[in-house]
Amino acid sequence: MPDAIRMRFDVDGDDFAGAGVASSEVKRALKKLGMPPDLVKRTAICMYEGEINMVIHANGGVAMAAIRPDRVEIELCDRGPGIADVELAMQEGYSTASEQARNLGFGAGMGLPNMKRYADEMTIDSRPGEGTTVRMVIRAR
Amino acid sequence: MERKLFHSVTLNLDKCKGCTTCIKHCPTEAIRVRFGKAYIIEERCIDCGQCIRVCPHRAKSAVCDSFDALSDFRFNIALPAPSLYGQFHNLTDAGLVLTGLLRLGFDQVYEVSAAAEYLSDYMRSEYLKTHDLPRPAISSACPACVRLIRQRFPELMRHVVPHAAPVELAAMLARREAAEQTGLSPGEIGVFFISPCPAKVTASRLPVGLEKPVMDGVLSMTDVYTRLLPVLKTIREPEVLPQAGLMGIGWSVSGGEGAALLNGNYLAVDGIENVIQILEDLEDEKLPDLTFIELNACTQGCVGGCLTVENPYGARMRIKKLMKGLPVSRNRFTFKGEDRDVVKFDYELQYVPVFVLDEDRAAAMEKLAKIEALEQQLPGLHCGSCGAPSCRAFAEDVVLGRASEEDCIFKMRERMQYMAGSSDADEYLPAPFRHKKDLPPHGHKK
Missing domain, CATH: 3.30.70.20 (Alpha-Beta Plaits)
Structure with missing residues (x-):
């Protein structure tokens, strides 16, 4: 048995319509594996929020998922502006999204809080001016 | 189950x-x-x-039942779906169609739209007032959508309203009432649905959420329409009064079931691809808070069923015309005690994991890894020559033993090239896939 099914997606910056490909592909794979519905849902939400964040804030990046029998590990890497104050960014309703993103209905300041809520583990590694890496683990309960 | x-x-x-x-x-x-x-x-x-x-x-x-089946019973009841009314030009009164059905040999008619009004009233007065149920509630009226949810969206099954569809409720009530009126045993009464779609035919034999079939047969709407047309020309005055108001008749078009809840916070989605998209979004919590989602696999709702005659848009227009001037609703859910349970499912919906690669997680992972690897090697043209809808579906078929790798003409070509030691195998490919350099680029120049 492979130790994990690994999936990797390039997320285009400024492509709001195309965002969500990574999360729906991972979701499809999880369903084919017969993973618990609750894990499928939480993974899809975390992955989607992460993808959208990369589109809105970081001009895209790379979304990766490793599917293991009991969990999914997600890694989202970008070379965007970084997050100056991670604690502030984690607050519900706080957002630095552009006018354009807000006009499309994004930028409600719920992305990171939602990821935190649905992931079992989450770490944010961010350096202003260099980029951000978000890692999440979603476990079968 | x-x-x-x-x-x-x-x-x-x-x-x-x-x-x-x-x-x-x-x-x-x-x-x-x-x-x-x-x-x-x-x-x-x-x-x-x-x-x-x-x-x-x-x-x-x-596959539908034939009119011959009526001869198996001593008393026959027609259950017309309200979409039937949308098939006729200038229909001013649904009673004319009901009268026509009696002329075709039925002893009684029971409008499915009447049962729909019972369900709407029940939803308003009971289900939507019970607050600990998952929201949005998802309609269980379209059997194709319910089947889809059971296959692909197990997380959403608990949202599906556990109620019989209008036609099933109509069948149960019609048989019961007729048995009381005639003194016949329920088995001597034939109950026949006039259906706009094959999903309802399937559901009549294998009902969703109900232990036993409640209908004796399903007639195709096209078949009934063809028989009704000449008969309708001979009817001057309706001999049967319609039993439903505009709410019940409105169930035949997308949005009708939602509107009958008298709660503006609903979404009505029609067309199977749109239904899939909305269920994906609902699963990912991308939708705003909603009370109810109405789903119809067919464009414009049941009037778009593939057993109808009129195009869905024309039929919708006629239904809307017919609704004008009707009372809002003619049926209240006044059943008492245990009788109230007549609308409820006998058992919970069951997940049908047809897309899961293997019951064993480790085996499934192994298969998925193989599928992804094989898919990488396929051309991604989704040409369908292998008989599968996409390269991915083909890769899955190969790994699951339903197809062989060489069913792909491109894989086969690779092998032929290898055996022949040359690249002349291009000859064996259909024109769009050849790589000949002497062909004009985007070859429309003369």
Whole structure:
């Protein structure tokens, strides 16, 4: 048995319509594996929020998922502006999204809080001016 | 609880030429072409009727019952779906159609729209007032959508309203009332639904959420329409009063069931691809807070069923015209005590994991890894020559033992090139896939 099914997606910056490909592909794979519905849902939400964040804030990046029998590990890497104050960014309703993103209905300041809520583990590694890496683990309960 | 499979959607082998039109349009990738003929992977089919609509050779059809079945019973009841009223030009009174049905040999008519009004009232007065249920509630009226949810969206099954569909409630009430009126035993009474779609035919034999079938047969709306047309010309005055108001009749078009809840916070989605998209979004919590979601596999709702005659938009317009001037609703859910349970499912919906690669997680992972690896090597043209709808579906078929790698003409070409030691194998490819350099680029220049 492979130790994990690994999936990797390039997320285009400024492509709001195309965002969500990574999360729906991972979701499809999880369903084919017969993973618990609750894990499928939480993974899809975390992955989607992460993808959208990369589109809105970081001009895209790379979304990766490793599917293991009991969990999914997600890694989202970008070379965007970084997050100056991670604690502030984690607050519900706080957002630095552009006018354009807000006009499309994004930028409600719920992305990171939602990821935190649905992931079992989450770490944010961010350096202003260099980029951000978000890692999440979603476990079968 | 999964019983023997039955599908109304069937294939006429003589007419099928083995083209790949249907495999591309099937929303659950349930069709393959093998040995020159289409073949339906039964457990995946949701009876949505897409393949019937798109087949250029008219090789797909819906199996229904025949009028001959009426002779098996001493008393016959017709259950017209309200979409039937949308099939006729200038119909001013649904009572004319009901009268016509009596002339066709039925002893009684019971409008499905009347049962729909009971359900709407029950939803308003009871279900929507119970606050600990998952929201949004999802309609259980379209059997194709319910089947889809059971296959692909197990997380959403608990949202599905656990109520019988209007036609099932109509069948139960009609039989009960007729038995009381006539003194006949329920088994001597024939209850026949006039259906706009094959999903309802399937659901009549294998009802969703109910232990036993409640109908004795399902007649195709096209068949009934053809018989009714000449009869209607002879009827001057309706002899039967319609039992439903505009709410019940409105169920035949997308948005009608939602509107009847008198709660503006609903979404009505029609067309199977749109339904899939909205269920994906709902699963990912991308939708705003909603009370109710109405789903119809067919465009514009039941009036778009593939057993109807009129196009869905025309039928919708006629239904809307007919609704004008009708009372809002003629039926209140006034059942008492245990009788109130008549609308409820006998058992919970069961997940049908037809897309899971293997029950064993480790084995499933192994298969998925192989599928992804094979897919990488396939051309990604989704040409359908292998008989599968996409390269990915083909890769899955190979790994699951339903196809061989060399069923892909490009894989086969690689092998031929290897054996022949040359690149002349291009000759064996259809024109769009050849790589000849002497062909004019985008060759429309003369």
